[in-house]
Amino acid sequence: MTLALYSYWRSSSAWRVRIGLALKGLGHELRPVNLGAGEQYSEAHRARSPFSQVPVLEVEEDGRTFRIVQSMAILEWLEERWPVPALLPPDLEGRARVRALAEHVNSGIQPLQNAIVLKMLREKEKGFEKTWARFHIGRGLEALERAVSDGRRGRFCHGDAPGLAECYLVPQLYNARRHGVDLAPYPTLRAIEEACLALAPFQSADPERQPDAPPPEGRTP
Numbered sequence: 001m002t003l004a005l006y007s008y009w010r011s012s013s014a015w016r017v018r019i020g021l022a023l024k025g026l027g028h029e030l031r032p033v034n035l036g037a038g039e040q041y042s043e044a045h046r047a048r049s050p051f052s053q054v055p056v057l058e059v060e061e062d063g064r065t066f067r068i069v070q071s072m073a074i075l076e077w078l079e080e081r082w083p084v085p086a087l088l089p090p091d092l093e094g095r096a097r098v099r100a101l102a103e104h105v106n107s108g109i110q111p112l113q114n115a116i117v118l119k120m121l122r123e124k125e126k127g128f129e130k131t132w133a134r135f136h137i138g139r140g141l142e143a144l145e146r147a148v149s150d151g152r153r154g155r156f157c158h159g160d161a162p163g164l165a166e167c168y169l170v171p172q173l174y175n176a177r178r179h180g181v182d183l184a185p186y187p188t189l190r191a192i193e194e195a196c197l198a199l200a201p202f203q204s205a206d207p208e209r210q211p212d213a214p215p216p217e218g219r220t221p
C-alpha cells in the first residue's frame with residue numbers, strides 16, 4: 001500500500017490531511033499542485049479532482065489505484081483504515097461532538113473565505129472581499145469558541161489528545177491571521193492551537209515546512 005497526497009503548501013484543506021497523516025504516523029509521497037500558477041485547472045488535475053482542488057489522496061493497493069477527494073472523506077477513510085491512533089473519541093456522543101467542531105470550519109467557515117469566492121467578490125467590488133472574509137471568519141470562530149468551550153475536558157478540543165477537530169482548527173486560525181482577523185476574542189481556540197503547535201505532527205504539517213513553500217520574498221500576500 002502506498003499513499004500520495006496532492007497538496008499545496010498554503011492550502012488549509014490539504015494541511016488538514018497532512019496533520020491527519022502525521023498524527024497517524026503514515027508515510028506518504030507529497031505531490032505539490034501549484035494553486036498560485038493555476039495547476040489545479042490542468043487536465044491532469046481535473047481528472048483527479050472534479051472541483052479542481054486539493055487535497056486529493058491517491059491510494060495504491062494490491063495493484064489497484066483509487067483516489068479520494070474532500071478532506072473530511074479522506075480523514076474519515078484514514079480513521080476507518082487505521083483506527084489507532086484515533087482521530088475520534090470512542091463514545092458516540094463524543095464522536096458527534098468532534099465531527100461537529102470540524103464541520104464548523106469545514107462547512108461553516110472555509111467555503112466562505114475560499115480563494116475563488118474572494119476573487120469573485122474582489123472583481124465585483126475591490127476591497128469588499130476583505131470585509132466579507134473577516135466577517136465570516138470572525139462569525140465562525142465566535143461560534144467555534146463557544147462550541148469548544150461547552151463541555152471541554154482537557155487541553156484539546158475534546159480531551160487530552162488532538163484529533164479531527166484540531167486538523168481543522170489549526171489551519172483555520174492561520175487563515176484567520178492571513179485575513180487580518182483579531183484572535184484576541186478566542187482564547188480557548190488559541191490555547192488549543194498552542195498545545196497543538198508544540199507537537200511534532202503539527203510541526204511537520206506546517207506550510208513553512210512543505211517542500212513547495214516558496215522563499216518569503218517570492219510570495220503573494
Ligand SMILES: N[C@@H](CCC(=O)N[C@@H](CS)C(=O)NCC(=O)O)C(=O)O
Pocket residue numbers: 010011012013014035040052053054055069070071072106114115116
Ligand atoms: N471541502 C474541500 C475544500 C477544498 C478546497 O477548498 N481546496 C482549495 C485550497 S484550500 C483549492 O484547492 N482551491 C483551488 C481553487 O479554488 O482554485 C475539502 O475539504 O477538501
